[in-house]
Amino acid sequence: MTAWQERRSGLIAALLGIAALLIVATTSSRGTPTLPAEAGVQEVPISDTELACPGASNDKTVETSLDLLAQALPAGANQPTEAAPARARILSAGPTPAVLRLSARGELATKRLEPAAFGSTGIHSVVVHAAGSLAAGLQAWQLSSALSGDDKGLAVGRCLSPADQWWFVGTGTKFGHIGKLILTNADSGACSLNLSLFGAKGKLSAVGLKGISLGPYSTKVLDLAQFAPQQGNLALSVTTTQGRVYAAVKDRWTSGLMPTGVDWPTATAPSTNLVVPAILKGSGTNRLVVANPGGSQALVSVELFGKNGRFVPKGLDSLQLDPGQTISRDLTKLAGQDAASVHLASDQPVLGAVVTRLNGPDHDSSVLGGVAPLAGPASVPLAGTGAVHLLLASASRHGGSATVSVMTRQGTQLADSDVSLEGGTTTQWELPHLTKHQRTRAAYLAIQPTGSIVAAAFYQGARGALAAVPVQSPTFTVAQPTAHLVLAGD
């Protein structure tokens, strides 16, 4: 064999060997690359919470009080270890002393705020801040009551974190109904925002709705009538273009020139499935207000969750809303005398609220929007107003139950009762019989839901005063995504 033949044999052998390796390599399985971002989202305890409340002026006819409560943690939940009190203060650019402190979870701190604390002019908001162990599950409510004056009536508002979008429905600017929008920028940076108003004929356009600016630590009050006068039913949205804002609507009702009531309509959000637990047992008027903020026509089915189950009110089985349209329907005769909730099912996201007014010439009103089902334990203050009614509704077909406990200011349980609800039913829960001593110690209600339960609290005060507030579970954790490094984003 010549040298070349030997070499050629070697080359061919090498070719065959490499080809065999290639076959093995080609047929072997291929790994899969992953991205670090796929580590996903994890729930972490909230360590910093800021809430803003509607605020008040220095009107001496109005009594304003503030309730702070850090909800007891659900079993197994973690909380930041850093102990620090939650503080409430009147919003101001400069440092201001705390008007109320909360030092322990499960306790309810209440403080009546002196009118003088709200400055000499205008409305000043109250902000609550907690960093550390009390941030998770922190809740605050503001209560205003007046027996006379422009703000005659009772209003209870749930303090909420500033956000970039707000929705309200149920307000109006027609004669006898005064709606004002209270905007609060509790941050150090400027804030700018746009307003959208939805009336009976659709979305309204007006000068001044765009580019509304708020300086740092400031509150601005806008009279909705200046943008949309003589609107019986009005819905609105607030959308920030920079910064975040806390928004509240203050509705006042008059009879002639005489003030009859006040309320802070609850902030809500458009949805295709809404439950409004707002029809109290007994006499009173209830008016359903529905708004379609979208750009398409909405077909809304209406049904009521009554004492014995769901039913469709006669003549009100469905509503058709044009884009941007807000309409109202009277539910007084349709709902009957029992407590009920309104359920709206729509093909487009809609807003819904029930305006409840107690019978009487100068009696107060309340506006309650759609309420989200309780996601966990929730609380609501008794507020010392007298009668507190808790409307509980089961939003699911399978029903649900709730344990309602009467708690002292220190978090001690005074009494409790279980409420069981069939699917599509509503129950009005009343305070159980308490001794006088217990009655004086009772401070708030703790609700432990099972199943899909929606709830709202109604407060009745002297001279027909009425206020409604949704019962909502506070948040203990926040979904925190895994942030990952990029070398150079383009």
Next chain:
Amino acid sequence: MSPLVTAVIVSHDGEPWIPDLLRALETQHRLPDRLIAVDTGSRDDSVKLLEEVLGPEAVVSAPRSLGFGAAIQHGLGRAEVSQPPGLRSAGAGSDSLTEWIWLLHDDCAPESAALAALLETADERPGVAVIGCKVRGWPHGRHLLSVGVTISGTGRRETGLENRELDQGQHDGRRDVLAVDSCGMLIRRDVWDRLHGFDPNLPLYRDDVDFGWRAARRGLRVVVAPAAVVFHAEAARRGLRSVDCAPANQGAADRRSALYTLLVNCRWWAVPLMTLRSIGGTLVRALGFLLGKAPGLAMDEVAGLFGVLARPDRILTGRAQRQRTLGRDRLVTKGLVAPWWTPYRHGLDAIADVLSATWQAGSSAVTAGTTTALDTGPTDEESEDLPAEQGVLLRVLTTPVVAAFVLTLAMSIVVGRHLLGSGMLQGGALLPAPQGASHWWSTYFAAWHPVGLGSDASAPPYLLVLGLLGIVTLGKAWLVIDILFLFSVPLATLSAYALARRWIVNRLVRIWAAVAYGLLPVLTGATAQGRLGTVVAIVLLPMAARPALKMLAGVGDPDAQWRSALMFGVWLAVLTAFVPAAYLLGVGVAAVGWLVGGGRLPARYVLLGLIVPATVLIPWSWTLATTPSLWWTEAGSTTDSTGGPASALDLALGRGGGFGAAPGWISAGVAIAAAASLLRRDRRGAVLGLWVVGLCALLLGVTQFHHVVTDPASGTTAYAWPGFAVSVVAGCAIASVAAAGDGATAPFSRASFGWRQPVAAVVAVLAAGAPVLGFAWWAQSRPGTVLHRSTPLSVPAYIADAQRSPAQPRTLVLGTDRETGAPTFELVRGDGLRTGDDAVAPPVGTYSSLAATVARLVSNPSSDDAADLAAYGIGYVVMHSPVRAEVAARLDGTSGLTRAGVLDPDSSVWAVDYPAGRALLLGSTGDIQKATVLASQNAQVDDPISPSSQPRTLLLNERAETGWRAELAGAPLAGGESAVGLQTFKVPAGAGRLVVTPDGGLHLYWLLLQVAAIAAVAVAAAPRVRHERQGTHR
């Protein structure tokens, strides 16, 4: 009246040339009046020959060691004038008014009109003292040796001629010169006597230059008579006879004469400067000779210098003598001495020669000491491509390779027109180019890199290559990147042609191979995806193959094989710097070659070629050896998600896959032809070898195809990009086809018609169609989506300015992952990340704490988060489009962050309200809100601090593990580490200048080792320098 001419011949073992000289003298149109020959102890028949023609009385004997000038003096002074019979009729004894001395070497032969022309010049220019001939090569050469000479600032004898410049009358204008060659020199006798002839201190070298210089200083004119031609054999310079009048070390004598001539003739005030310049120049030249592997020449340089400096008395005596004989300098030498820059031009020429010879890698030596390598015009190989009888431009443009280059260049511009304009190329795997190429240099040499949280990683050596390219583009880094990406196809075509030219005979096959390689689908894909490593590797691959083939084929020339192996190692090192997998392939192919070829493979050379990259890439090669994942990366972001090959078949078809890659069927014809190339028997060895290399590359590519790599800097994972392996596969296929196709027509035409001819025709058509299809696809392609040109601005300009301020705050750029929607962040400092910075970025794990802060910031920010940002030196938070409104709202509500401005309608900026900077001096409480920002300059913190009542802490926002040193007023400070791994120092209460510098560790020593390795390889790979002595042609 006719002048008297005395011709003086100096002979020294000149037997081979004396007959020609005497014959030439006999045929002179104007015979010399007197003729005398001085023989300096010839050991051959020189005396006999001279005496036969001139008569014994005309021949004077002198000692063998007598120098040229002394011999002339000896002849003029002691011998009687002899007039041979044939010469005696030429007016002897006439009453001449002017006597001339005509100096003749025994190895020269004047043309018959030479003396007449010299005298005619003397007649026409009465004031002339010295007249020189036009000296041409022996025996009747057309190349010029001198037409007047001068001297450069280093003592170099300058003729102003190119090497072997042909005499075409281009230097025939009569002109004054500093000096003329002593061969054929005509000197007025009175001048000779007045100047005392040639300096006896210059027995051999520079005597003519010195004499002319002295004459010129005296105000006498020295001219050249171009019509007087003398042919000179330069016997002594060519080593055809021994030289006995100078020391044995002629190199040293040459340098000594050069420096002596300079120092005795320059102006008095220039002597110190000239001395210093001589010392410096000698050292540089000696170094150059050492690098050129000529230590003997280097020693000559040094010995010559010491020979002059050791005898200052000779300089002083020489200067004093000139002062006496010449009187005051008349400044007539101005314009006659070579310009000051002449030595530097020669230096550059020499470097170019060395580089050229190194590139050729087969040239065994270059010549130093003469004007070199300026032969112009095409080489033999090039000239064969030039069509005859056309204009130069047309000839060049219609040269196939030039036409192919121009065509691909033009098409590059057309196809890449979307990538032209302002801004910088970026996108895909490519980061924008830095502001200048100096960035690459500084990144490479710095022990610490200001990237992200700071890094002490060894910079990849491809930055060094880019930096070198940046020198060519005058520091314009963007131009380097633009050229590489916009003109990758013509560059690859040219590179492939340079390889094919040496190995492929048929021009059409060469062009086909070059264009097919330039239009490889993997190259167009890599270009469109911004893959710097693959693009450069494809361009350089043929250059590495060239010395490799020489090394394998260079049997019988060990020196050429040795240098080819070194050059292969150097190219492999460059390839490895851009694509580390190239080294794996080199090792793999060598191993297979060893197994197959056994003893026939030049194993030691192959081993040398593999050792070189590991050596010259230190310290990065150590990093590579200890970090296996780096083998699967390449220059640029390896984990870019622009896609990859869909299957192993893609690899075999030369397709890397991903965005912008040409479809695989374009090169299917080449694959088929490569298989068919195995059928040609007489080329089967070469084709099989290429197949082995190609299959090894395919194996590498398939391995990469299956391998998932994690980018240590970003933590992202992706399939390894097999672009380089694919290019080798495709390159080998093309080379196989070219090897088999080269000269294939002959065997087919010899054979009788059968199945082979049609099959070969089909295969040829398939192969030829590949570049055509590739060209068509490329022409219609639309790159620019991934790779694009835009302004590389990660942050608004005012923030970029702030980042460059002494405080050096950083910017946190928030974004959203396009695929997962997860929040992303980028820590920007300075100008942001530029090409090469990604390679030195710190590992992603160092950002874990910052990542947690960012996660909180975008989901549930607290008041502490802004302080955390400040602790990282972050002064700004930027969110680019699309801005997530909910995140922006959260940032708006974060205490410590304030909206700072708007970058564009869809981007937002927040300023951190706390003191933010690279170095923060914290009080005893550690409250960052009360921190003092210290000034930094580049990597160093240098700022005076005032006293304090309590000890403080310096928080340096750099990773502690990268190593830092701090001093306060010269006293070292104790270092520490913050909870998140940043560097801290305990600062006492006193005042003083606080200086913090990175601790380079062993980095400097590693670099010095690398420089030494590169120098050693460069010296070893460079051709040997051969020096030709100048100054004597005797």
